[in-house]
Amino acid sequence: MYELRMATLEINNLHAQVAENGERILRGVDLVVESGEIHALMGPNGSGKSTTAKVIAGHPAYEVTDGEILLHLDDEDVADVDADEDQLSWNLLDLEPNERAALGIFLAFQYPAEIEGVTMTNFLRQALNAKLEERAELFEDEDEEADAEEDEGFETSPMEGPADDGEVGVAEFQQILSEKMELLDMDESFAQRYLNAGFSGGEKKQNEVLQAAILEPSIAVLDEIDSGLDIDRLDDVAQGIERLRDEQGTGVLQITHYQRILDYVEPDRVHVMLDGEVVMEGDAELAEKLEENGYDWVREQVYA
Amino acid sequence: MSSDQDHLQQTDTEERFDFKKDSKAAYAAEKGLTEDTIHAISDDKDEPDWMRERRLRALKQFQAMPMPTDWPGQPDLSEMDINEIVPYIRPDIETRGGVDDWTDLPDEIKDTFDKLGIPEAEKNALSGVGAQYESEVVYQNMLEQWEDKGVIFCNMDEAVREHEEIVKEHFMTNCVPPSDNKFAALHGAIWSGGSFVYVPEDVTVDMPVQAYFRMNSEGMGQFEHTLIIAEENSEVHYIEGCSAPKYSAFNLHSGGVEVFVGENAHVQYSTVQNWSKNTYNLNTKRALVEQDGRMEWISGSMGSKATMLYPSTVLKGRGASDNHITIAFAGEGQNIDTGAKVYHNAPNTKSTIESKSISKDGGRTNYRGLVHIADGAENSSTAVECDALMFDNESTSDTMPYMEINESKVDVAHEATVGKIGDEDIFYLQTRGLDDDDAKQMIVSGFIEPITEELPIEYAVELNRLVELEMEGSLG
Numbered sequence: 001m002y003e004l005r006m007a008t009l010e011i012n013n014l015h016a017q018v019a020e021n022g023e024r025i026l027r028g029v030d031l032v033v034e035s036g037e038i039h040a041l042m043g044p045n046g047s048g049k050s051t052t053a054k055v056i057a058g059h060p061a062y063e064v065t066d067g068e069i070l071l072h073l074d075d076e077d078v079a080d081v082d083a084d085e086d087q088l089s090w091n092l093l094d095l096e097p098n099e100r101a102a103l104g105i106f107l108a109f110q111y112p113a114e115i116e117g118v119t120m121t122n123f124l125r126q127a128l129n130a131k132l133e134e135r136a137e138l139f140e141d142e143d144e145e146a147d148a149e150e151d152e153g154f155e156t157s158p159m160e161g162p163a164d165d166g167e168v169g170v171a172e173f174q175q176i177l178s179e180k181m182e183l184l185d186m187d188e189s190f191a192q193r194y195l196n197a198g199f200s201g202g203e204k205k206q207n208e209v210l211q212a213a214i215l216e217p218s219i220a221v222l223d224e225i226d227s228g229l230d231i232d233r234l235d236d237v238a239q240g241i242e243r244l245r246d247e248q249g250t251g252v253l254q255i256t257h258y259q260r261i262l263d264y265v266e267p268d269r270v271h272v273m274l275d276g277e278v279v280m281e282g283d284a285e286l287a288e289k290l291e292e293n294g295y296d297w298v299r300e301q302v303y304a
Numbered sequence: 305m306s307s308d309q310d311h312l313q314q315t316d317t318e319e320r321f322d323f324k325k326d327s328k329a330a331y332a333a334e335k336g337l338t339e340d341t342i343h344a345i346s347d348d349k350d351e352p353d354w355m356r357e358r359r360l361r362a363l364k365q366f367q368a369m370p371m372p373t374d375w376p377g378q379p380d381l382s383e384m385d386i387n388e389i390v391p392y393i394r395p396d397i398e399t400r401g402g403v404d405d406w407t408d409l410p411d412e413i414k415d416t417f418d419k420l421g422i423p424e425a426e427k428n429a430l431s432g433v434g435a436q437y438e439s440e441v442v443y444q445n446m447l448e449q450w451e452d453k454g455v456i457f458c459n460m461d462e463a464v465r466e467h468e469e470i471v472k473e474h475f476m477t478n479c480v481p482p483s484d485n486k487f488a489a490l491h492g493a494i495w496s497g498g499s500f501v502y503v504p505e506d507v508t509v510d511m512p513v514q515a516y517f518r519m520n521s522e523g524m525g526q527f528e529h530t531l532i533i534a535e536e537n538s539e540v541h542y543i544e545g546c547s548a549p550k551y552s553a554f555n556l557h558s559g560g561v562e563v564f565v566g567e568n569a570h571v572q573y574s575t576v577q578n579w580s581k582n583t584y585n586l587n588t589k590r591a592l593v594e595q596d597g598r599m600e601w602i603s604g605s606m607g608s609k610a611t612m613l614y615p616s617t618v619l620k621g622r623g624a625s626d627n628h629i630t631i632a633f634a635g636e637g638q639n640i641d642t643g644a645k646v647y648h649n650a651p652n653t654k655s656t657i658e659s660k661s662i663s664k665d666g667g668r669t670n671y672r673g674l675v676h677i678a679d680g681a682e683n684s685s686t687a688v689e690c691d692a693l694m695f696d697n698e699s700t701s702d703t704m705p706y707m708e709i710n711e712s713k714v715d716v717a718h719e720a721t722v723g724k725i726g727d728e729d730i731f732y733l734q735t736r737g738l739d740d741d742d743a744k745q746m747i748v749s750g751f752i753e754p755i756t757e758e759l760p761i762e763y764a765v766e767l768n769r770l771v772e773l774e775m776e777g778s779l780g
């Protein structure tokens with residue numbers, strides 16, 4: 001695929017509210033995740049974990065009222081796109097969701113969308129190519145941009161067609177997909193099924209990890225990837241997450257309610273959210289403490 | 305990938321459809337519609353008297369019938385003035401009835417069909433091709449292997465002369481009589497061109513037969529007639545494509561299609577229509593199906609200002625079956641009113657109707673359908689599924705699936721969904737790298753996938769392309 005990318009996600013004093021009704025959800029979140037690390041973001045229902053994930057990805061239902069989300073790229077690792085110095089730090093809040101994806105942000109959804117009629121293969125190949133193309137555009141300097149607009153032709157439809165320059169072709173993609181599916185212990189037939197349509201809860205979660213494996217993000221935010229998984233699948237998914245880190249150097253921000261998945265994927269850091277803020281941080285032991293004492297204990301510690 | 309597909313990929317679809325040529329005509333009827341118009345057409349075609357009589361009778365019926373105005377949600381036809389339409393234009397070609405070699409066509413016509421990719425498609429995947437320019441068929445060709453088996457594929461005017469008895473028996477008699485509706489009557493009066501397909505007993509034509517209709521002149525009407533007769537145990541797939549460039553004055557397309565499906569025969573009729581946005585597209589299409597016969601209608605309705613099209617099937621014989629698949633797309637200022645009609649007039653008959661419609665930027669789609677099960681048509685079954693996808697709150701979609709069930713031992717299933725394209729779905733795809741437009745396009749191509757997967761590959765590609773172009777709002 002393309003070259004390994006190291007990056008740091010830095011969230012400073014993030015405030016966000018529901019766009020529709022002004023309900024304040026995030027009240028100053030601070031968080032740093034680096035490529036190659038696994039972080040757990042824990043907290044009771046309604047503490048703002050999922051909102052944090054959605055705001056990082058750019059969900060239009062939330063309005064950011066203060067703070068910033070920065071993505072710093074490591075210059076040695078963006079050599080393949082010929083980045084200028086000022087292209088090494090991005091404020092994600094200025095970018096569309098697909099542009100964030102192109103820079104290496106991935107969100108695994110708690111409830112992934114079901115898209116009828118679009119096969120996994122077509123979807124993933126198109127997503128991968130869109131990401132590569134968008135990335136080239138983001139790093140393009142302005143002269144090149146003007147050139148590119150001129151010869152912008154007809155885009156290839158999802159019905160195959162000759163691949164444009166730099167695109168991953170059908171055959172090459174099939175191979176990548178088969179390999180990644182095998183690693184996740186997914187049946188070959190998945191490739192021709194419609195995206196998440198009629199998938200069981202567990203299959204959907206496996207599929208989110210598969211997508212991350214194919215799109216090779218520098219930072220993956222996994223929103224309750226462990227919910228609805230039986231033990232066998234939990235094991236497959238956990239191994240998949242570890243491979244993201246070990247083989248692709250992906251930084252993982254794992255949002256979870258329970259400590260269970262952390263037995264499989266040991267976090268480097270644990271952050272605890274309460275009422276829209278990160279109120280406690282620690283290493284893997286913190287998660288165990290939470291498991292024993294519950295979130296009331298956190299509340300007592302923080303508000304004592 | 306076949307080279308056919310390559311060709312379709314490489315030709316820009318928009319360019320292929322929205323271009324116009326200078327009109328050179330050998331004969332053009334005056335605007336408006338009187339008995340004189342009929343005589344002029346009949347004289348020019350040198351028709352037998354019975355056909356002239358039928359035209360004159362149909363004209364009377366047309367004049368006596370009121371315009372349809374009271375259907376709920378129907379397209380507004382009030383701006384359409386039949387007297388402003390040029391009903392008949394014969395292109396300037398020496399050989400009446402068309403040539404059988406593309407190179408013999410005048411350049412302007414040859415260019416048109418080259419741009420549409422028709423000669424290329426013929427080389428690669430078709431049993432026969434007919435191409436109509438304005439009112440007349442300009443090209444007609446059939447592979448020898450089918451001719452040898454007695455298959456006839458010729459233009460309708462030629463059929464009137466060469467196969468007079470069979471045409472006289474079937475032409476607008478008991479399938480689509482002019483009295484069916486006002487536009488069927490209009491069609492009966494001034495029809496011109498179209499295709500005649502005859503498949504003898506026990507012959508399976510295993511490559512599709514294709515016709516392409518093209519309107520090039522401003523303010524004209526096209527009224528081609530298609531007559532398909534499939535005898536016992538035969539099989540044929542007929543494909544029709546239609547287009548017109550954009551002009552300021554409106555055009556009218558009012559075609560007539562009659563299909564006779566013999567015992568245990570199978571006919572598939574596929575059409576992808578892409579009219580310019582000032583065309584009124586008002587058609588009457590019907591099939592009569594004998595015992596154990598099977599009829600399939602596959603329609604993609606794109607473009608036009610207003611479309612009213614409800615292919616219908618009469619299941620006459622025991623065990624006859626019907627399958628309808630329709631897709632409609634309405635953008636700004638368009639009202640696409642389509643549907644299906646099926647009459648179950650015998651026991652053990654079966655029908656399925658699948659309809660998908662997409663509306664965007666204030667466009668309107670309607671599904672208007674009728675399933676009639678006659679008393680005595682026991683053990684019959686029907687399944688109707690209509691899905692509508694809307695892009696925004698300005699667009700409209702209505703579903704009007706009428707059922708008339710006069711028999712109790714039947715199985716009737718009906719499902720309808722109307723939904724707006726989901727913001728969460730779009731966001732999900734965006735987080736995977738697709739921009740807003742590509743995300744919507746992917747959702748739409750998935751929505752129509754059950755239809756495109758039924759089409760021959762080159763038509764599926766074409767349909768997807770047209771949908772993409774519609775979504776970019778770039779088709780004229």
